[in-house]
Amino acid sequence: MNIKNVIEIRTKTTCYFGAGALAKIEDILDFLKERGIKSVVVVSDKVAYKVTGAWDKVKPALEKRGIEYVVYDDVTPNPTTEQINEATKKALEINAQAVIGIGGGSPIDTAKSVAILLEYPEKTAEELYEQKFIPEKAKPIIAINTTHGTGTEVDRFAVASILEKEYKPPIAYDCIYPTFSIDDPELTKSLPEKQSIYTSLDALNHITEAATTSLGNPFSINLARNTVELISEYLPEVLKKPDNLEARYFLMYASAIAGISFDNGMLHLTHALEHPLSAIKPDLPHGLGLAMLLPAVFKYTYKAKPQILAYVYQPIIPDLKGRPNEAEEAASKLEQWIFNLGVKEKLADVGFSEKDIPKLVRLAFETPALDLLLNLAPMKVDENLVEAIYKESLKPY
16 A cells, blocks of 8 residues: 555545645645635644644644634543533634644544534533534534544544533534544654554444444444454554554554444444443543453443454454354453553553442433433343443453
8 A cells, every 4th residue: 555645535524544644734725715714713632733743734724825713722531511612612702614623532522512513602512412402503624633543533423521410422413524534644653652552442442333233234344344454453563663654544544444334333332331431530541441341341242243243353353253152252352452452451440449330320321322322232231231341341351
């Protein structure tokens, strides 16, 4: 592959993909300008848009065209509705007509949410995430991705925490597909080792769920298998040599197709059970939360969909035969693979105990929209199953 050949991946978003794709910001801004857009809000965190070098290209491109901009860079991991409201207020001050999100899932999800509220300025982010209104429109969204995990740059999903209620609900609306996105692996070379692992494990969870929901289909399943092949091959290469651009390219591609996989197949247990974890502990990395839950979720999912998961996970666990009685062994081998990456924490290691489980179970069923994910699981999900998964995730198998 010529990784410097910038290609177009067309879903409902046009994604410019490849080393050097950031240069496409010039064409994107011309597109906005031709449509009368004269002001934008840029949404990021304190680090991503600067340390990656993205702002070095975006800022002069905006100024060259005389496009007014305001920057909101107070987004944190596991972004909050308060941050969305603050960013929206700042955007309204210049009558922002489009939104540019620069970063990983947190800034881009925040940007998507701001794009909705700019069309509904009388509403709040809390009302949006508690589904007190259903948006039908949003301002144009440009997503400049700097990680290889969430897939949010090519899908219709966003997530935010309502801290006072300890809710972390997802939303999914067609109006928040980015108009354009940029996946440039050059922007991921500064990603710290832990984040390189966590974001890749996020993508792995996306496809594990997308391939096995009640909406699972050949498209989501085959994208899932391709994702596992790429992560199993290229994540170890990135850990050996963080500036390996080819490895970063294929991890970013794996993340994008994982996003497309779950955009088509949806999600179920791991994400529904992780959201209460990082709602209670906002500093918990989303990918770490997923990694700690994945083996237990994998075990119960394997019992329901053994042939699919044996096929999808063959690159990591090659000796699976696709039989339900392999579930515990398969989960143990997957956990060991995660441990070998250097992620050895379980829930007890990050401060959770058995006394927290009733609250976690309650939040999994009470948080808005998580019931949709639970209902898409390939088995009947009740409080007993959710409790069992949390308990089994406290310590290693």
